[in-house]
Amino acid sequence: GAGATTRIAARLAAPGHAVGVDISAPLLERARASTAAEGVANAAYECADAQVHPFPADAYDVVVSRGGVMFFEDHAAAFRNLARALRPGGRLAFVCPQPPGPHSPEARTLALFARLVDEEPGAEAVAARTAMASLSDPDRVREVLAGYEEVTVEPVTVEAVWGRDVPDAVEFLLSRYPGGALPASRLAELEAALRPYATDRGVRMRAGVWLVTAVRP
Numbered sequence: 001g002a003g004a005t006t007r008i009a010a011r012l013a014a015p016g017h018a019v020g021v022d023i024s025a026p027l028l029e030r031a032r033a034s035t036a037a038e039g040v041a042n043a044a045y046e047c048a049d050a051q052v053h054p055f056p057a058d059a060y061d062v063v064v065s066r067g068g069v070m071f072f073e074d075h076a077a078a079f080r081n082l083a084r085a086l087r088p089g090g091r092l093a094f095v096c097p098q099p100p101g102p103h104s105p106e107a108r109t110l111a112l113f114a115r116l117v118d119e120e121p122g123a124e125a126v127a128a129r130t131a132m133a134s135l136s137d138p139d140r141v142r143e144v145l146a147g148y149e150e151v152t153v154e155p156v157t158v159e160a161v162w163g164r165d166v167p168d169a170v171e172f173l174l175s176r177y178p179g180g181a182l183p184a185s186r187l188a189e190l191e192a193a194l195r196p197y198a199t200d201r202g203v204r205m206r207a208g209v210w211l212v213t214a215v216r217p
């Protein structure tokens with residue numbers, strides 16, 4: 001992403017260091033700029049596909065991801081690649097979405113967004129939505145982490161920030177679903193659905209995620 005989790009990791013790891021990986025060059029440009037502006041000297045970034053990138057073997061103590069790994073196309077192979085990068089005894093931790101509760105504000109908003117997007121052409125948007133749910137089943141999580149030990153999958157409820165304000169939250173939603181550009185009338189409908197959750201600390205909705213941890217043998 002734009003490096004928020006990498007900067008947190010770098011601060012916790014000092015005097016060690018953190019490497020942020022993303023396939024999006026524009027996001028990494030933002031990440032590098034924020035990291036320099038905040039004076040975090042022990043974080044670096046690599047533009048790479050984490051599923052197949054030839055990370056140095058046995059090189060890292062910890063792999064963390066906040067809402068990234070469910071986008072992998074071949075989860076089992078990707079987690080094997082990340083295990084190779086971890087030293088023996090190294091730890092993996094990530095969060096990914098739980099299936100949204102049927103009546104939660106998040107589920108209602110995402111369902112509305114899905115409906116608006118589905119009414120527009122854009123197979124990529126549908127694929128991205130499928131990816132969001134790809135690790136929502138804990139059994140599936142355990143299956144793709146077959147090479148790891150001590151796998152735990154714990155439910156956590158978080159207050160997710162969708163954006164600084166309503167337009168920012170809409171932009172975030174659209175960016176999560178590439179190809180999901182919407183005409184003005186549909187954008188207005190989405191803005192109206194998000195408005196009740198706008199606070200002076202951003203657009204906030206409670207959401208359920210899985211916190212998954214594992215150890216490389």
Ligand SMILES: C[S@@+](CC[C@H](N)C(=O)[O-])C[C@H]1O[C@@H](n2cnc3c(N)ncnc32)[C@H](O)[C@@H]1O
Pocket residue numbers: 001002003004005021022023024027048049050051065066067068071072
């Ligand atoms: C929802 S964002 C989360 C970003 C960040 N972890 C955060 O919490 O701010 C998901 C990110 O995963 C990246 N991504 C998706 N597939 C990837 C892959 N195979 N390798 C590296 N990054 C990937 C996307 O480009 C996107 O920036």
